[in-house]
Amino acid sequence: MKADLILAGGVVRTLGRGGLKRFTHLAVAGGRVLAAGGADVMELRSSRTRVLALRGAAVLPAFNDAHAHVVYYGLTRFGADLGPARDVAGIVERLRAHGRRLKSGEWQQGMGYRASGLAERRPPHRLELDEATGSRPAFIDERGGHSRVANSAALRAAGITASTPDPAGGRIGHDPDGAPNGLLQEGAMRMVADVQPLPDRRRRSQAIQLAQKLLLSRGITSVGAAVNRGFADDLFCYQRLAMDGELHMRVNEFLSWELLEAASSLGVHAGFGGDVVRAGPIKVFIDGGAERVVMRSGGGLWRTLPDELNALVKRASDAGLQVAAHAIGDGAIEAMCDAVEAAGARGMRHRVEHCTICPPDLRRRLARLRMVAVMQPLAVRAPRVAPGVFPEVDREDFAPHRGLERAGVRIAFSSDLPVTPDPNPWAGIRAAVEDEINGIRVLDALRAYTAGGAYASFEETLKGTLEPGMLADLQVYAADPLAGPQPGWDGLRPQAVLLGGVLVSGSL
Numbered sequence: 001m002k003a004d005l006i007l008a009g010g011v012v013r014t015l016g017r018g019g020l021k022r023f024t025h026l027a028v029a030g031g032r033v034l035a036a037g038g039a040d041v042m043e044l045r046s047s048r049t050r051v052l053a054l055r056g057a058a059v060l061p062a063f064n065d066a067h068a069h070v071v072y073y074g075l076t077r078f079g080a081d082l083g084p085a086r087d088v089a090g091i092v093e094r095l096r097a098h099g100r101r102l103k104s105g106e107w108q109q110g111m112g113y114r115a116s117g118l119a120e121r122r123p124p125h126r127l128e129l130d131e132a133t134g135s136r137p138a139f140i141d142e143r144g145g146h147s148r149v150a151n152s153a154a155l156r157a158a159g160i161t162a163s164t165p166d167p168a169g170g171r172i173g174h175d176p177d178g179a180p181n182g183l184l185q186e187g188a189m190r191m192v193a194d195v196q197p198l199p200d201r202r203r204r205s206q207a208i209q210l211a212q213k214l215l216l217s218r219g220i221t222s223v224g225a226a227v228n229r230g231f232a233d234d235l236f237c238y239q240r241l242a243m244d245g246e247l248h249m250r251v252n253e254f255l256s257w258e259l260l261e262a263a264s265s266l267g268v269h270a271g272f273g274g275d276v277v278r279a280g281p282i283k284v285f286i287d288g289g290a291e292r293v294v295m296r297s298g299g300g301l302w303r304t305l306p307d308e309l310n311a312l313v314k315r316a317s318d319a320g321l322q323v324a325a326h327a328i329g330d331g332a333i334e335a336m337c338d339a340v341e342a343a344g345a346r347g348m349r350h351r352v353e354h355c356t357i358c359p360p361d362l363r364r365r366l367a368r369l370r371m372v373a374v375m376q377p378l379a380v381r382a383p384r385v386a387p388g389v390f391p392e393v394d395r396e397d398f399a400p401h402r403g404l405e406r407a408g409v410r411i412a413f414s415s416d417l418p419v420t421p422d423p424n425p426w427a428g429i430r431a432a433v434e435d436e437i438n439g440i441r442v443l444d445a446l447r448a449y450t451a452g453g454a455y456a457s458f459e460e461t462l463k464g465t466l467e468p469g470m471l472a473d474l475q476v477y478a479a480d481p482l483a484g485p486q487p488g489w490d491g492l493r494p495q496a497v498l499l500g501g502v503l504v505s506g507s508l
């Protein structure tokens with residue numbers, strides 16, 4: 001077989017068995033890697049082969065972001081951007097400006113603030129939102145996606161009053177006199193979300209395309225598309241875009257726990273689909289975010305109680321479906337281990353999303369049950385940049401990349417976009433490598449952002465390295481990133497990104 005494309009004269013790292021070993025040439029044929037080697041790779045050239053001189057540029061496998069909210073990120077681009085607001089007045093001002101662009105009666109959305117980052121160190125009150133929105137219903141999201149504030153009109157639409165009880169797995173905020181203050185946490189967010197008009201398929205497709213542009217520009221060609229709700233519409237939109245030739249990344253689409261019955265009755269197994277759009281894991285929330293994570297020492301909020309979780313993991317496992325469980329605290333991670341063990345589902349690669357507070361005994365259990373830890377390496381910086389958000393624990397048990405690896409747990413890295421507003425993997429790789437307590441090697445951090453995600457979606461024989469036979473999903477950097485100082489990694493961008501050997505971002 002001859003090559004369609006040869007990248008010649010650069011620094012090529014396949015990240016395969018040879019680790020960080022450097023080659024100079026890479027040959028691609030039929031969308032896959034044909035060979036990686038030295039100048040002898042040129043023997044695969046024919047008259048039809050395109051040869052690109054790398055002139056010292058570096059080639060790496062493209063990244064796999066194993067957990068990013070693709071559609072949700074895109075939808076935030078249509079809401080008010082509340083990320084830069086420094087105080088409640090800033091939120092009100094931004095909502096007012098954004099509201100001028102909306103049609104009358106249209107719901108208003110806004111995203112990206114952090115209550116702990118506001119001068120008042122509290123979320124806005126519904127009456128403060130009302131100042132900007134008047135009678136228009138508005139529902140804004142705190143960064144992290146675990147807490148929202150509804151204005152008075154939105155609370156009214158949902159029928160939430162002083163006498164409304166907390167739903168299972170959720171909390172409604174109240175003023176001292178008992179009136180709802182607009183704050184809805186975890187499962188309670190549903191009460192308003194359920195009466196809010198849903199974005200249509202056109203808007204969802206636009207959202208996917210916005211996210212795709214961002215992800216590709218960061219060298220990410222494979223994504224685990226995380227969801228919080230059961231929208232079969234998203235799967236439809238990915239498929240439609242793929243059929244129209246508009247999808248230029250590979251999507252492992254999570255299915256909300258609400259789709260478990262539908263998926264299993266259709267006979268959908270983990271990995272159903274192809275190498276472009278495939279059915280991913282069933283997503284379930286065990287604990288909450290921030291101060292609502294479930295710890296063995298007590299506290300936190302169960303979004304899914306252990307009994308329900310056991311039933312769900314059993315049902316999914318019996319149907320051949322993988323489960324991705326949101327679990328941040330050690331109590332939640334333990335509950336997931338219990339559920340997988342009780343279901344006899346060892347080896348199904350059930351995933352723990354976040355896996356942030358994980359002491360040694362749980363690391364050993366995860367390894368024994370052959371589960372995957374899908375982590376956000378930037379969590380390493382959380383205790384410093386957002387103190388008090390997570391429970392105080394031994395730093396060795398917090399974001400324990402090294403400990404998990406030593407225990408033999410497979411790790412996949414991810415951004416959790418838009419929780420991390422910029423999905424650039426290099427910032428996370430740097431954080432994971434420079435961590436003085438739980439630090440890992442550069443090679444292992446790179447693998448967590450490439451082969452790790454492929455393993456999590458059962459595709460490790462298809463992608464994640466640039467060894468011969470693997471998909472030619474790769475990225476090209478003007479200079480070798482591994483030769484430069486790590487502080488430069490935070491702003492690093494590939495010059496070109498190829499999917500199956502075809503240019504999908506940048507230029508060559």
Ligand SMILES: [Zn+2]
Pocket residue numbers: 067069226416
């Ligand atoms: Zn997430």
